[in-house]
Amino acid sequence: MTDGYYRFPTIHEDTIVFVSEDDLWSVPRAGGMARRLTSNLGEANYPALSPDGELLAFVGREEGMTEVYLMPAGGGSAQRMTYLNQRCQVLGWSADGQYIHFATTHGQFHPDEYAIYRIAANATAGQVAPVPVGPAxxxxxxxxxxxxxxxxxxxxxxxxxxxxxxxxxxxxxxxx
Structure with a gap:
C-alpha cells in the first residue's frame, strides 16, 4: 500500500495501526505490507492500541451514529461497546489498560459540545461513565x-x- 490517504495513526512497539479507505490497517513499524484489519460496510476511525498492544479500540459507524468498538489488535470480530447514538471519538486508554477514554456529544446541551467518558474494556457494552472534568x-x-x-x-x-x-x-x- 503506497498510495492513499492515511489518517489517525496509533503505535505500540513495532505495530502501527492507521485508517485508510474508511478501514483499519496494520503495518510493522519497520515497513512492509499493510494488512487490512476491518472490512465493514461502515467507516472506522480514531484507532487506539491498548497499552499492552493486545486490543484495539476505535470508532465505527455501522448503524447510524458513530459508536466505540473493541477488537483484537491482530484482527477479528469487533464488539460494540457503546450505544449512545451520538458523535464520539476514541481518545486513548488508561495507563493500566482497564479503560477506554472517548469524547462524545452524549448528554450535552449544545450539539457541538463534547464531554469525556470512559468504559471498561472488559465491561458489558453500554456501561459508560463520565470523567468529571467538564466539557473537553x-x-x-x-x-x-x-x-x-x-x-x-x-x-x-x-x-x-x-x-x-x-x-x-x-x-x-x-x-x-
Whole structure:
C-alpha cells in the first residue's frame, strides 16, 4: 500500500495501526505490507492500541451514529461497546489498560459540545461513565498522574488567531 490517504495513526512497539479507505490497517513499524484489519460496510476511525498492544479500540459507524468498538489488535470480530447514538471519538486508554477514554456529544446541551467518558474494556457494552472534568474534547494522562485537557480544540483552522470565547485552550492539572 503506497498510495492513499492515511489518517489517525496509533503505535505500540513495532505495530502501527492507521485508517485508510474508511478501514483499519496494520503495518510493522519497520515497513512492509499493510494488512487490512476491518472490512465493514461502515467507516472506522480514531484507532487506539491498548497499552499492552493486545486490543484495539476505535470508532465505527455501522448503524447510524458513530459508536466505540473493541477488537483484537491482530484482527477479528469487533464488539460494540457503546450505544449512545451520538458523535464520539476514541481518545486513548488508561495507563493500566482497564479503560477506554472517548469524547462524545452524549448528554450535552449544545450539539457541538463534547464531554469525556470512559468504559471498561472488559465491561458489558453500554456501561459508560463520565470523567468529571467538564466539557473537553481531548485528554492525556502523565506518568505521575498529571492531566492535560483540550477544550474547544475541534478544528484548529476554525480558531487559529481567533481571540474570542471559543478559542481552543489546554488546561493542565499537574496533581491529577
Amino acid at each position: 474534547r481531548s485528554i492525556a494522562f502523565g506518568p505521575a498522574g498529571a492531566i492535560v485537557l483540550g477544550r474547544n480544540t475541534g478544528d484548529p483552522a476554525r480558531w487559529k488567531r481567533y481571540r474570542g470565547g471559543t478559542a481552543g485552550h489546554l488546561w493542565i492539572d499537574r496533581s491529577g
